[in-house]
Amino acid sequence: MMELLSKEVQNNELISKNLQEIIDELQKIQSKITEVKAPTEEGVKHQETLLKQIDDGRGRPLFYPYVGSGVGRGPYVELEDGSIKLDLINGIGVNILGHSHPRLAEAMMKAGMSDLVMQGNLQPNNEYNDMLQNLKKLYVGTNFSHAWISTCGTMANENALKMCRQKKSPASKILGFEAAFAGRSTLMAEVTDNKAYKQGLPDYDDVLRIPFYDHTNENSTQVTLDALEQHIQKHKDEIAVLVFEPIQGEGGFNVAPKEFFIPIFEMCKANNIAIWADEVQTFCRTGEFFACKKIGIIEYIDVMTIAKSLQAAATLYSSEFNPQPGLIAGTFAGATCSLAAGNAVLKELSEGGYMGEGGKIDWIHQNLKSKLEAKMQSSLKDRLTEVSGMGLMMALTCFDGSKERMMEILKSLYKNGIIAFGCGRGPFKVRFLIPAVMEEKDIDHAVDIIEKTLLEF
Numbered sequence: 001m002m003e004l005l006s007k008e009v010q011n012n013e014l015i016s017k018n019l020q021e022i023i024d025e026l027q028k029i030q031s032k033i034t035e036v037k038a039p040t041e042e043g044v045k046h047q048e049t050l051l052k053q054i055d056d057g058r059g060r061p062l063f064y065p066y067v068g069s070g071v072g073r074g075p076y077v078e079l080e081d082g083s084i085k086l087d088l089i090n091g092i093g094v095n096i097l098g099h100s101h102p103r104l105a106e107a108m109m110k111a112g113m114s115d116l117v118m119q120g121n122l123q124p125n126n127e128y129n130d131m132l133q134n135l136k137k138l139y140v141g142t143n144f145s146h147a148w149i150s151t152c153g154t155m156a157n158e159n160a161l162k163m164c165r166q167k168k169s170p171a172s173k174i175l176g177f178e179a180a181f182a183g184r185s186t187l188m189a190e191v192t193d194n195k196a197y198k199q200g201l202p203d204y205d206d207v208l209r210i211p212f213y214d215h216t217n218e219n220s221t222q223v224t225l226d227a228l229e230q231h232i233q234k235h236k237d238e239i240a241v242l243v244f245e246p247i248q249g250e251g252g253f254n255v256a257p258k259e260f261f262i263p264i265f266e267m268c269k270a271n272n273i274a275i276w277a278d279e280v281q282t283f284c285r286t287g288e289f290f291a292c293k294k295i296g297i298i299e300y301i302d303v304m305t306i307a308k309s310l311q312a313a314a315t316l317y318s319s320e321f322n323p324q325p326g327l328i329a330g331t332f333a334g335a336t337c338s339l340a341a342g343n344a345v346l347k348e349l350s351e352g353g354y355m356g357e358g359g360k361i362d363w364i365h366q367n368l369k370s371k372l373e374a375k376m377q378s379s380l381k382d383r384l385t386e387v388s389g390m391g392l393m394m395a396l397t398c399f400d401g402s403k404e405r406m407m408e409i410l411k412s413l414y415k416n417g418i419i420a421f422g423c424g425r426g427p428f429k430v431r432f433l434i435p436a437v438m439e440e441k442d443i444d445h446a447v448d449i450i451e452k453t454l455l456e457f
Contacts, residue, residue, distance in 0.1 A: 009113060019109055023102055030073040030100050035445060036086055036417030043082030050080055063421075064414055072099020074437045077419075085414075086446055088432040089421045093249075093281050096309040096345060096392070098435035103348050104341045111340035120333050127339035134346045135314060138289045142298055144316040149333045153280035153307035154183030157243075159315040159328045160303045161187065164241035164274040167321050173235055175228070175242040175273065177212040179251030179425055182243065182278060191243060194250070208235065210264075212248060213256030221260050228264060232271050241274040241303075246291035249281040252424030253388055253395035253431060258296040265300040274321070276303040284309040284349055285433070286391035287361045294390070311342035354436055361391050364438050368394065371447045383454040386427075392434040398454060401427025405457075412453045418446060 009015065039047070047067055055061045067080040077087045077099045090096060097104060111127060119128050128149060135147045150156050165172050174191060176182075182191035189198040191207055210227040214220040232239065242264070248254040265275055282291035283306035290306075292298040303321055307313035312334040333339075354360040369387050376384045386397035399405050406428040413420050413430070423431040438446075 015113075019106065022109065023106055026100065026105060027102060030071060033071070033073040033076045033078060033084055035076070035084065036449065037082075037084035038417075039079070039081035039083035043080065047079065047081035064419065066419070074098040074101075074439075075435045075442050084417070085419050086417055086442070086449065087419045088434055088446065089419050090433045090435055092421060093285070093308040093433040094311070096284055096436050097348060098437045101348070101437070103344045107340040107344035108337045111337040114336045116336050118332050118335055119339060120331050121329050122331075124333060125336060127336055127343065128333055130343045131310075131312065131314070131334075131339055131346075134343055135316065137350075138346070139316055142290075142293075142316075143301060143318045144304065145319040146317055146322060148315045148317070148328055149339075150313045150315070150330060151332050151334055152183075152313050153278075153305065154185045154188050155330070156280065156305040156307055156313035156315045157183050157188050157191075157278060158185060160276050160278075160305050160317070161191075161241065161243075162327050163303055163315070163317055163321045163323045164276055166323055166327055168240035168272065168274055171238050171240040171272075172206065173239045174207045175231065175239055175268070176207045176209060177244055177248070177251075178209050179212055179248055179254065180243070180245060181248070181250035183280075192250075208239065212251065212254055213260045215255075221263065224260070225263055225267065228267055232267070232273075237272075239271070239273050241276050242268050243276045243278055245278045245282065246295055246297070247282050247286070247390055247393055249393070250423055252427070252429055253390075253393055255388065255390050256295075261295070261297045262300070265297065269300070274302045275300055276305070277301045278305050280305055280307040280313070281433075282393065283307065284345070284436075285361070285393050287355060287357070287359060287365070289349070289355065291390070309345060311338045311345060349436070361436055364434060364436065364443070365389075365391050365394070367440070368434070368438075368443050368446070371443065372396070372450070375447065375451055379451055380454050383457065384450075388429070389432075392436060394432045394434060395423060395429040396432075396450070397424075397427045397429050399457065401429070403428040406430060409453065409457070412456055413449065416449050416453050418449050418453075 050067045051065055069078040069080050071078045075086055075098045077085050116125060119125050131149055132147055148159055150159060176191050178193050180193045182188040189201060190204050208231045211224050268275055277292050279291055286294040288294040290298055292301055302318055304316040372387045384396060384398055388395050398409055406422050409430055410420055410422060421431045423429050
């Protein structure tokens, strides 16, 4: 039997022993992090120097005075100013297992011994194939037959749009929802419904807007169907694809039931319009790997994009949408360490009891939501007015929901030890992308800080 040198590396007892000793030592150090901690005076001065360098390098300041030290434990992270923060935004949804997870550390250290830093579509290694096979296990029973790996959500979305336009050519127009977000490339900025994100960019007139679900309007579904029908009548045979987020992220963590989506999808199918689900942010976060499965609409989806929690990105698609050679490619598919870490995330979430009803994600959501809603009826009455979202995606509407007040609350939360971010258009909301490793004491700690912060106003 053929013996590869890679097997010698994988089976080397000295390497395995040293790796385990490193992981054990790391965990000993990380165990010293137990709760939020204020910065030191010396640390603040040190971090200010680093922040000035970063500001000068990129031409504008960071949103928060944040420079991570490289050490954390679960939902907690140490900063260069000596503080410990409770990280409830995870790099806007990337670090679903929090900081310094041992399974990811091990995977990345092993990947670091590989011959390649970056893998691509010309020369992949096993980590690339492992990700394809792991994703295949997840999409069994759906319309998807293939996955194309790329580096980020925007690239996955670009690939998805290319596939849909090629399949539906010469149709090229895009149906998109109001308050949608799709990425930062030139075309994804067009799909995104936010003028502030495309100042100075031309309008290509490619996107037709329809309203997203409004839970305050009992006729919301019909309003959207009427708008959709008008677009179809006006642009007959010109519309290639409908793109949607199962839960709108930037738009405000807006959730819609399947009863809203299904008649929209059926109208699209009847008019030869492809359906593309943008799950860049929702992937892994709802208690199912795919939010479309959680909602009950996955059988309608032709193309899906995933990223963030994957530590890479991928476009999933049916055989019908398999593109012709040359349409999608790219030098980079992902860093070896990123691909290895993504495979470790999928393995941990698959085997660790996170998914399904009563799984860890469902428990975190129910626990945190119930405690915040209890505060909403007592100490935070009239300060906290709504707790929304699904799974590990949660948002708070506070006071009048103004942008100014939301920004003030974000800064105060940060000062008090919680890292969050904003979303929504009015109301403007405090956004949490919660790590799947939160324990009861961490949730209680978070609720206490949120309560303390809102009582300061």
